[in-house]
Amino acid sequence: MNSSRAxxxxxxxxxxxxRGGTRGFSSLxxxxxxxxxxxxxxxxxxxxxxxxxxxxxxxxLHHRRRxxxxxxxxxxxxxxxxxxxxxxxxxxxxPEQLRSxxxxxxxxxxxxTSNQPGDGPRAMTMSSFTSLTLAPTPLVTFNIATPxxxxxxxxxxxxxxxxxxxxxxxxxxxxxxxxxxxVGGNAFKGLAYSQEDDEAPVLREDGVMFxxxxxxxxxxPEGGLLRxxxxxxxxxxxxxxxxxxxxxxxxxGLVYADRRYREVGxxxxx
Numbered sequence: 001m002n003s004s005r006a007x008x009x010x011x012x013x014x015x016x017x018x019r020g021g022t023r024g025f026s027s028l029x030x031x032x033x034x035x036x037x038x039x040x041x042x043x044x045x046x047x048x049x050x051x052x053x054x055x056x057x058x059x060x061l062h063h064r065r066r067x068x069x070x071x072x073x074x075x076x077x078x079x080x081x082x083x084x085x086x087x088x089x090x091x092x093x094x095p096e097q098l099r100s101x102x103x104x105x106x107x108x109x110x111x112x113t114s115n116q117p118g119d120g121p122r123a124m125t126m127s128s129f130t131s132l133t134l135a136p137t138p139l140v141t142f143n144i145a146t147p148x149x150x151x152x153x154x155x156x157x158x159x160x161x162x163x164x165x166x167x168x169x170x171x172x173x174x175x176x177x178x179x180x181x182x183v184g185g186n187a188f189k190g191l192a193y194s195q196e197d198d199e200a201p202v203l204r205e206d207g208v209m210f211x212x213x214x215x216x217x218x219x220x221p222e223g224g225l226l227r228x229x230x231x232x233x234x235x236x237x238x239x240x241x242x243x244x245x246x247x248x249x250x251x252x253g254l255v256y257a258d259r260r261y262r263e264v265g266x267x268x269x270x
Contacts, residue, residue, distance in 0.1 A: 124144070146231065
């Protein structure tokens with residue numbers, strides 16, 4: 001076995017926040033592009049696609065009716081990765097042991113937006129997002145703890161957008177913004193986004209690479225909103241992909257482990 005080689009792609013660097021432009025977006029509807037977007041979320045190592053087709057560079061620009069501008073954001077800096085701070089022990093209850101184990105695993109970080117009819121947009125940062133299947137139509141899934149205003153909006157509107165964030169300071173800033181909840185209706189204050197009629201908003205911030213437009217899969221169990229104890233599992237069908245970031249800026253997505261945002265770092269090769 002060859003020794004591992006340090007490369008730009010893996011799971012190492014920690015992003016730490018210190019206090020301290022709006023882009024256009026375009027649309028693509030290609031299954032391979034969907035795979036490229038999802039595999040960017042913490043994808044460590046090589047990737048081999050089994051799909052055919054290519055992503056056309058000719059993006060069709062979408063003009064939205066309501067545009068909102070951005071404000072000055074906090075700044076971030078990177079620090080070397082450190083050993084995990086918490087390890088599972090038998091001296092704590094089983095749920096806490098599992099929590100400690102899960103902190104050892106990197107999870108993708110995305111922002112989900114929806115719209116509550118008559119009450120405005122909602123959003124939340126989540127780390128449970130993953131693809132479910134690609135055929136015959138692409139499906140994604142995630143879970144939300146209840147109660148949740150974002151879940152209420154998804155249930156009422158039947159639609160939502162999942163935003164794939166860049167694995168750097170820009171993506172971490174967007175993720176951090178939406179960890180504050182929707183209380184007071186100020187979740188989108190200071191951020192650039194676009195929204196048409198009662199659709200879910202599309203974030204247009206630096207740090208957002210793609211937005212996956214989705215609708216709740218009504219023919220799934222429980223209408224695509226399956227309650228399991230204090231959580232609801234959401235199953236959605238991807239109907240469109242919107243490119244938000246510039247094509248040349250495409251990189252791996254933001255990940256989260258041991259209570260820190262992280263960049264993808266080292267590849268292990270045999």
